[in-house]
Amino acid sequence: MCRPHGIHVLVLSYAVQSHINPMLQFSRRLASKGLKVTFIIPISAKKSLNLVNSSSIDVVYIPDGSDDVEREKLSFDDSVAHFRVSVVQSLTDFIQKHQSREEKPAKVLVYDSFVFWALDIAIQHGMHGAPFFTQSCVVGCIYYLIHQGTVKLPLEAAHGQDHVLSDPPVMSVLGPDDFPSLVVDLNSYSAVLMIALSQFSNFRRAKWLLFNSFAELEEEIVKWMRNQWSIMIIGPTIPSVYLDKRLEDDKDYGLSLFEPEAEACLKWLDSKPPKSVLYVSFGSLASLGEDQMGELANGLKRMKSNFLWVVRESEEKKLPCDFLQEVGIDDKGLVVKWCNQLQVLSHGSVGCFMTHCGWNSTLEALSLGVPMVAMPQWTDQPTNATFIVEVWKVGLRVRANEHRVVAGEDIASCVNDIMEGERGEEIRKNSLRWKEMAREAVDEGGSSDMGIQEFVINMANLCT
Numbered sequence: 001m002c003r004p005h006g007i008h009v010l011v012l013s014y015a016v017q018s019h020i021n022p023m024l025q026f027s028r029r030l031a032s033k034g035l036k037v038t039f040i041i042p043i044s045a046k047k048s049l050n051l052v053n054s055s056s057i058d059v060v061y062i063p064d065g066s067d068d069v070e071r072e073k074l075s076f077d078d079s080v081a082h083f084r085v086s087v088v089q090s091l092t093d094f095i096q097k098h099q100s101r102e103e104k105p106a107k108v109l110v111y112d113s114f115v116f117w118a119l120d121i122a123i124q125h126g127m128h129g130a131p132f133f134t135q136s137c138v139v140g141c142i143y144y145l146i147h148q149g150t151v152k153l154p155l156e157a158a159h160g161q162d163h164v165l166s167d168p169p170v171m172s173v174l175g176p177d178d179f180p181s182l183v184v185d186l187n188s189y190s191a192v193l194m195i196a197l198s199q200f201s202n203f204r205r206a207k208w209l210l211f212n213s214f215a216e217l218e219e220e221i222v223k224w225m226r227n228q229w230s231i232m233i234i235g236p237t238i239p240s241v242y243l244d245k246r247l248e249d250d251k252d253y254g255l256s257l258f259e260p261e262a263e264a265c266l267k268w269l270d271s272k273p274p275k276s277v278l279y280v281s282f283g284s285l286a287s288l289g290e291d292q293m294g295e296l297a298n299g300l301k302r303m304k305s306n307f308l309w310v311v312r313e314s315e316e317k318k319l320p321c322d323f324l325q326e327v328g329i330d331d332k333g334l335v336v337k338w339c340n341q342l343q344v345l346s347h348g349s350v351g352c353f354m355t356h357c358g359w360n361s362t363l364e365a366l367s368l369g370v371p372m373v374a375m376p377q378w379t380d381q382p383t384n385a386t387f388i389v390e391v392w393k394v395g396l397r398v399r400a401n402e403h404r405v406v407a408g409e410d411i412a413s414c415v416n417d418i419m420e421g422e423r424g425e426e427i428r429k430n431s432l433r434w435k436e437m438a439r440e441a442v443d444e445g446g447s448s449d450m451g452i453q454e455f456v457i458n459m460a461n462l463c464t
């Protein structure tokens with residue numbers, strides 16, 4: 001076996017925040033084990049780039065067709081195809097140059113499972129491929145079962161049965177509406193559904209499958225997957241300074257597509273009593289309707305707690321007029337365009353997280369011991385929400401009324417329940433338990449640390 005220090009690995013991420021964060025952090029973990037890592041990212045991520053620190057790895061941008069003036073005019077489906085053609089070409093060019101330039105070129109390409117076609121490029125160049133799944137194991141498993149035809153679409157065909165799916169058994173917590181929205185509402189985002197299912201079109205030709213989760217969290221599913229595939233569970237991919245404190249690490253993922261108002265958030269949070277603040281965020285992509293924004297604003301005004309609400313610039317115009325003034329008077333709330341979510345979630349004054357249940361947000365809250373109010377919007381979020389409430393028991397879920405809007409009074413009462421109610425007590429205890437388990441998983445010798453170690457050893461063995 002050659003030593004990890006001689007090994008170079010390429011990591012290709014999709015250009016969205018929720019894929020960059022875990023893949024960049026995973027790259028840093030590999031670098032901390034002595035590997036040389038080149039992080040490749042489509043250039044469209046560069047336009048609003050705020051690169052905090054990448055000292056331990058090289059970051060390379062490759063063309064993705066976003067400079068093409070015609071791309072603006074394309075439909076969503078066509079722009080996905082255009083992206084693929086552009087990146088196939090630029091990734092091929094990059095790997096060819098890399099192989100001719102480097103004395104010991106990389107033998108492994110870790111690629112975002114959403115760019116599943118990158119595996120062909122790796123194999124054509126004599127490399128091994130390892131898809132990195134940015135969703136939970138449960139969600140990966142659902143897409144796999146649909147892709148191979150065990151679960152048939154449309155899901156309505158399964159209505160009337162008790163459960164759409166009961167193998168592995170934990171799946172039976174999912175009612176038909178708790179499946180990822182892409183497979184519940186087939187007309188909503190067909191191109192994204194195609195990508196989600198295609199993650200499993202060629203994965204058997206990949207050498208290893210990497211999942212951002214930890215074995216204790218998804219025990220049953222992980223066992224089920226391990227029985228048939230070579231998987232490595234390597235999460236939660238959160239800067240270690242928040243978890244095991246073993247590594248000198250940054251307080252940030254390192255590459256933000258939005259400008260965080262970090263100082264303002266910290267100053268405001270510092271001024272609030274312990275566990276008195278509700279943190280509200282719907283991630284980097286979800287967009288709420290104007291009615292929903294109004295109800296949410298109303299709920300936040302009604303509830304007892306203080307709140308810090310991230311409203312992205314593109315969403316700001318939906319805020320009810322006078323809202324900012326009203327909540328500013330007694331300093332009950334702070335609205336920012338973006339924050340450093342890890343810093344906020346780990347701040348002592350934050351007692352609850354109202355979340356859309358994106359997979360990163362879910363893992364971050366679990367790992368930092370913050371109870372959740374689940375308000376899922378789309379894709380894998382309804383499934384994550386069900387696990388948050390029914391399996392991990394670290395939150396409560398608010399449901400939409402007949403107008404497909406979650407009422408402000410329901411939001412307020414749910415938050416009050418978690419922050420100080422009886423039901424909240426159990427949830428708060430469970431959250432601390434999961435925090436400890438996440439820390440143990442990434443700590444030296446923990447399940448995820450061993451997963452990364454195994455991956456490194458496997459790569460080292462390729463050099464012999």
Ligand code: UDX
Binds near residue numbers: 283284337378379381
């Ligand atoms: C989504 C979801 O992961 C998933 O449901 C779906 O597959 C498509 O992508 P996103 O909606 O952005 O991504 O949510 P999430 O996965 O939670 O990722 C958001 C990331 O941005 C998190 O790592 C979070 O820490 C970070 N963030 C969010 C900030 O740093 N600051 C903010 O103000 C908000």
